[in-house]
Amino acid sequence: MPLLKQALLLFQSFSSNFMPNTQQLEALVQQVRRDILRMVHKVNSGHPGGSLGCAEFFVALYQEVMTHDFSFQMDGKNEDLFFLSNGHISPVFYSVLARSGYFPVEELDTFRLLDSRLQGHPTTHEGLPGIRIASGSLGQGLSVAVGAALAKKLNHDPQTVYTLMGDGELQEGQNWEAFMYAAANKVDNLIATVDLNGKQIDGSTDEVLNLGSVAQKLDAFGWTVLELKDGNNITAIIDTLAKAKSLTGNGKPIAILMQTEMGNGVDFMMHTHAWHGKAPNDEQLEAALAQNPETLGDY
């Protein structure tokens, strides 16, 4: 059996009942990094920095944390749901969805191409399995997640709704409407993770528009706040998400403030905002891939 197919089957089985060990998860993270780099390199566009920073989070969520059905029904009844608010990190989302069995990994090769289901930013419009809302225009995902969580309550569906948003994205006012609403209405089946990488297009979040203490703000808004200092450590992510899950149903929405390193896993993409929306050239790709050898087979 070819390596690729073997890897696919292995990871599709993870989605149902087989729990991978940390080493296997890290191998997948490394392969996801390669997918991200190769996807954005091919079309010379896309957002590798934030995608690399969240590779561990996505792998943890889809392989270890969420109960979900990769055969995919839009209504997602009786399964956990995930909404990506900062849609520009679509490369990591697509890679992990594909490697969790939602669609063929070969399709990653169509990222941002004409007639592709893998649009620059995620969309339901082309019918890509795993996507339940379009995102890209920032600040909208949390409201959608709140709505989905309210629907679960109406449907007596005990599963959890997860969402991820960027830290720069918190500058959008709609988020704060949603934070206020979720606390006031005890939307306690919702776990919202903020990717605190401290960077946005024009520079550091401190320089562009200082967010102050996000923890204090969310605490004051009535959320349970968990701080995850090492958001690139898959074990730490799994532990924090498990703790968050244990706190659901207590009358308060839960936020995880996850500190990540933008560009994680590629030394020259780290500690800078330069790779927010820039693709590597041929030499840079080669260097980046050399730091992340193939583990499960490239698409």
Added chain:
Amino acid sequence: MKTYINQGNQDTRSGFGVGLAELGRTNPNVVALCADLVGSLKMDEFIAENPERFFQVGIAEANMMGIAAGLTIGGKIPFTGTFANFSTGRVYDQIRQSIAYSGKNVKICASHAGITLGEDGATHQILEDIGLMKMLPGMTVINPCDFNQTKAATIAIVKHQGPVYLRFGRPKVANFTTEEETPFEIGKGILLNPGTDVTIVATGHLVWEALQAAETLEKVGVSAEVINIHTIKPLDETIILNSVQKTGCIVTAEEHNFLGGLGESVARTLTAAQPVPQEFVATQDTFGESGTPAQLMAKYGIDQNAIVEKVKKVIERK
């Protein structure tokens, strides 16, 4: 001239309230959201009967649109309620991305549309909302003309899969449509009065004005065909083209800017298929101001007198 009896003046927003209450009783998936305007939108009955299916979001319309989009994912059919201004312009990008582009089954129900909102003035009198909404791919745009039609439209849109913009108003106006004689069907214009000299196509509050204008015109020997276009998108092109084939000219009438409204959609249809002279009864690329609805309709040229004048003008151009 076919006569229609005013069963008593009523506001179209009350038609929405009654329709929504009925949906609450008949469709368990219907949920409602409001941004601090429950009384204005006449949602009290639905809320009293279905408290668990109502979401008061406060003065946060952007969040309301996002929550509505999310609720559809669990199979709910959300009806959002606020003024037309806050239902469209204020939240355009939320509607565009989270609802229209995402293909979500949200019913955006907008009261106090147009200039007849009256004394509150131009900050609240949106005259651009039809244009904003009809430009969104996949959005259905409906502007019913009276209490009964608004009630019927509210009930009808639940069966339509996809986003809908339902536009209605504040003032009490003639209530004259009936289920038997003028049944409501999405996308299907209603021939209210057959005529031979001119076609008058009207939407919303201007429909009753068009009927009054037709009566006036009859007295001076002008036979006006009056068509009620309640669904601006998708537009019933057949009923319009059939009519102008007979009359050879058309006046469109709406409580909206002439840019982006019903008139523009009709003009596009005519230029593509059968160009005839057209005159527009609409506001002329302007903001409104404070005043009573009747004063404002007169000043901004969107009442029965304006329709009569435009009919005379368009017939001269034939």
